[in-house]
Amino acid sequence: MSNKVNLHDIxxxxxxxxxxxxxxxxxxxxxxxxxxxxxxxxxxxxxxxLTVVNKVKLNGLANGKPVQIDIVIKSxxxxxxxxxxxxxxxxxxxxVAFYTKIIPKFEQFLKSKNQANILCVPRHLxxxxxxxxxxxxxxxVCNLGYGPITRQNCVDMEQCTVILEAFATFHAISFxxxxxxxxxxxxxxxxxxxxxxxxxxxxxxxxxxxxxVGIATHALATExxxxxxxxxxxxxxxxxxxxMCYKICDSPNTPTSVVNxxxxxxxxxxxxxxxxxxxEALLLDFQxxxxxxxxxxxxxxxxxxxxxxxxxxxxxxxxxxxxKLTSVINSLGSNAEKLYSWETFMKEVKxxxxxxxxxxLEAMPFTMLDNSQAFDLDTIIKGDExxxxxxxxxxxNLETQWKRLRLADVIVHAVENGFL
Numbered sequence: 273m274s275n276k277v278n279l280h281d282i283x284x285x286x287x288x289x290x291x292x293x294x295x296x297x298x299x300x301x302x303x304x305x306x307x308x309x310x311x312x313x314x315x316x317x318x319x320x321x322l323t324v325v326n327k328v329k330l331n332g333l334a335n336g337k338p339v340q341i342d343i344v345i346k347s348x349x350x351x352x353x354x355x356x357x358x359x360x361x362x363x364x365x366x367x368v369a370f371y372t373k374i375i376p377k378f379e380q381f382l383k384s385k386n387q388a389n390i391l392c393v394p395r396h397l398x399x400x401x402x403x404x405x406x407x408x409x410x411x412x413v414c415n416l417g418y419g420p421i422t423r424q425n426c427v428d429m430e431q432c433t434v435i436l437e438a439f440a441t442f443h444a445i446s447f448x449x450x451x452x453x454x455x456x457x458x459x460x461x462x463x464x465x466x467x468x469x470x471x472x473x474x475x476x477x478x479x480x481x482x483x484x485v486g487i488a489t490h491a492l493a494t495e496x497x498x499x500x501x502x503x504x505x506x507x508x509x510x511x512x513x514x515x516m517c518y519k520i521c522d523s524p525n526t527p528t529s530v531v532n533x534x535x536x537x538x539x540x541x542x543x544x545x546x547x548x549x550x551x552e553a554l555l556l557d558f559q560x561x562x563x564x565x566x567x568x569x570x571x572x573x574x575x576x577x578x579x580x581x582x583x584x585x586x587x588x589x590x591x592x593x594x595x596k597l598t599s600v601i602n603s604l605g606s607n608a609e610k611l612y613s614w615e616t617f618m619k620e621v622k623x624x625x626x627x628x629x630x631x632x633l634e635a636m637p638f639t640m641l642d643n644s645q646a647f648d649l650d651t652i653i654k655g656d657e658x659x660x661x662x663x664x665x666x667x668x669n670l671e672t673q674w675k676r677l678r679l680a681d682v683i684v685h686a687v688e689n690g691f692l
Contacts, residue, residue, distance in 0.1 A: 277311040282326065282347045285405040291330055294397050294409060298341045301334040322363045322559055324349055327412055342412035343397060348404075356658035359467070359476070363559035364406045366467050370558040371396040371408065373463040374531055377456060381449050385604050390441055392554040410556075418542035418554050426579040426678075427538065430551065435541050435573060436589060437596040438553035439533070443566040444600035444608075446530030451606040461524050461531065461563040468534075468560055469517040469630075479662035482510060484633040490669045491676035492683060501680070501687040508692075513630045520624055524563035528612060528620060534560030536569040537576040537635050566597075566612075567620045571628025576635045580681040586689075590621065625691040629683060636679045637667050 279286045288306055296304040312327040326345045333339065348364060349355045375396060382388045394410040421431060450457040468477075492502040523529055533540065533555050540557040562568075570593060574583070594617050601608035670676045686692040 277309075277326075279309075281350065282324075282345060283400070283405040283407045285400055285402070286345070286347075286407050290398060290409075292332070294343065295330050295332050295334070295339065295341060297397070299334040299339050303336075304332055304334045304339075306330060306332040322358050322360050323347065327414075342415050344394070344410045344412050346408040346410070348406050352656040353654065353659065356656075357661060357664065359473075361403050361406065362465070363467050364408070365401050365403070366465055366561060367557075367559045368399045368401045368406070368408055369463040369465075370531075370561040371410075372399060373460050374561070377453075377460055378445050378449060381453070382445065382604075387604065390600065391445060392438055392441065392552065393558075394554070394556055413542060413554055413556070417544035417546075419544065420542055421538045421577075426582065427577050429582060429585065431543065432578060432582065432589065433592055434543060434551045434553045435577070436570075436593045438541065438555060439536065439566070439569050439573065440593045440596035441600050442533065442555060443530050443569070444597045444604065447597070447601050447608075447611050448604035448606040450530065451611055458525070461529075464524075464531070464561055464563055466521050466562055469514065469521040471515075471518055474511070474514070476661065477514065478511065479660055480665060481514060481633075483662055483665075483667070484637070485510060487637055487667065487669055488633050488679055488683060491680040495673065495676050495680045496684060499684070501684040504687045504692055505683055513626070517627055517630050520568065520627060521562060521564055523565070526565070528565050528616065529563045530566055532562050532564050532566060532569045533558060534562050534569070536573040537639070565620050565624050567617075567624040568627050570621075571625045572631045572635070573628075575628035575632040575682045575686075576639065579678065580685075583681075583685055586685070590618075622690065625689070626686060629686045629692060632679075632682055636682070637670065640670070640675045640678065641667075 279288065279291075291309060292304060292306040295306055296302060308331050310329040310331070312329070323346045326347070328343050328345055330341050330343060331338070346364075346367075348360050349358075355361065375391070375393065378391055379388065382391055394413050396408070396410060398407075398409040400407055421427060427435065446457075489502070489506060492499065492505060496502055535557055536555075540555065542554045542556065543551050544554075546552045574586070574589060578589075594612075594614060597612065597617075598608040601611060670679060683692070
């Protein structure tokens with residue numbers, strides 16, 4: 273046994289019996305004995321600030337024969353200062369609600385349509401939420417051939433298409449389910465809570481947001497001095513863009529609001545090869561899941577994961593997304609033209625795409641950190657009390673031209689397209 277961690281170091285309520293029950297369910301056997309467990313490497317520093325992610329191998333005997341299954345255990349940071357600073361309990365509660373209140377309904381719905389295979393998220397195995405000992409156990413999808421797109425690299429058009437179609441499919445399931453089960457949909461999304469863009473979190477975010485706006489302004493002023501983009505971006509009073517996000521993030525009951533993944537950048541999408549040269553994407557990490565316009569997921573993905581050259585094909589990306597969305601809605605027995613026509617979609621692109629800029633102000637500097645620059649929160653946050661996130665994430669102005677351009681170019685794109 274290379275790495276037998278004490279389960280109580282993960283959660284006081286995570287037991288050997290919990291893991292044994294997972295082994296039994298996965299093997300579909302009753303005579304099961306868990307012999308040991310092996311914790312692999314935790315997630316890379318910088319890839320999971322809000323929770324702790326561990327990949328675990330369960331070894332055991334089923335009817336006397338050796339068995340092994342691979343799982344992922346997400347848990348709250350043991351460092352109480354980190355837990356409070358990053359509001360981990362709220363994010364965790366929201367993700368577990370997604371897996372326990374939303375996904376079972378979607379699975380049931382898709383099964384009734386003989387399309388269970390189109391829901392591309394990891395399977396939920398077990399979870400517990402009490403605000404202190406929370407854990408979420410999922411299947412390890414790496415065994416299904418899925419692998420990451422790295423945190424730093426932009427996607428190419430092939431990857432972009434696969435990911436756009438994955439988000440379109442995910443959103444289409446919501447549209448069709450809502451159309452055919454409106455009351456159930458309205459009830460289940462009440463279990464999701466806004467974890468980021470809400471007035472109650474302004475004090476938490478204000479200083480850090482000011483830092484991010486400064487970094488973006490420096491990038492624009494350096495690479496595009498005296499530009500319309502710089503003038504437009506700096507014309508917004510500090511906080512006004514965030515407040516615009518409050519409004520669109522607090523709209524669960526509008527006709528076009530569907531369940532969004534919420535944190536739709538490259539680290540939260542895995543891809544695998546299927547049938548020769550085709551690829552398939554899987555979405556993970558639903559801590560920011562919310563019920564809003566699908567444009568929010570779309571805007572953040574495009575602005576955080578594409579470069580200027582690829583955005584020359586922006587209209588093509590929108591068509592790829594909407595075509596797939598339309599196709600899946602129709603295949604699930606609803607009328608896509610009625611639910612989300614091209615005209616309605618493009619109207620929402622115009623109205624809501626600015627959200628991608630606001631969230632990318634934060635995400636982009638982090639995507640461009642070298643591994644050596646990523647923040648080790650357990651080292652930085654020493655005590656048990658909350659500290660201001662601006663005192664932890666002490667990022668400075670982008671030091672190279674390619675980094676400044678990558679951030680500045682998305683703002684230029686938003687201004688040129690009338691989103692800002």
